Amino acid sequence: MELMPTELSIKDRKLVIVWNDSKTQEVPVKALRDRCPCATCREKRSATPQPNQSMGLPVISMNEAQPISILGMEPVGGYAYSIRFSDGHANGIYTFDLLRSFENHD
Ligand SMILES: [Zn+2]
Numbered sequence: 516m517e518l519m520p521t522e523l524s525i526k527d528r529k530l531v532i533v534w535n536d537s538k539t540q541e542v543p544v545k546a547l548r549d550r551c552p553c554a555t556c557r558e559k560r561s562a563t564p565q566p567n568q569s570m571g572l573p574v575i576s577m578n579e580a581q582p583i584s585i586l587g588m589e590p591v592g593g594y595a596y597s598i599r600f601s602d603g604h605a606n607g608i609y610t611f612d613l614l615r616s617f618e619n620h621d
Pocket residue numbers: 551552553554555556557604606607
């Protein structure tokens with residue numbers, strides 16, 4: 516069976532996804548934004564060396580300190596959603612696989 520979301524909603528800055536295998540998943544919007552899969556964000560993440568993060572704690576920038584929310588989601592090609600965030604970013608295509616993978620990452 517192909518896993519796909521049957522229901523999407525926003526609750527307390529979390530995206531709530533109900534899957535067609537009846538699993539309900541809650542993904543913090545910030546986690547979604549942080550892992551935006553678009554080329555720009557991927558480049559930004561890999562281009563930023565983080566030698567001082569010996570404990571892997573991310574540094575919070577001014578922009579990230581603002582609470583982020585989702586303004587809209589559009590289905591893409593029957594396999595993904597594009598998410599429009601409140602910071603104006605809307606380039607990321609979140610495949611069902613990617614969304615599902617968030618269950619292990621808070
Ligand atoms: Zn992005």
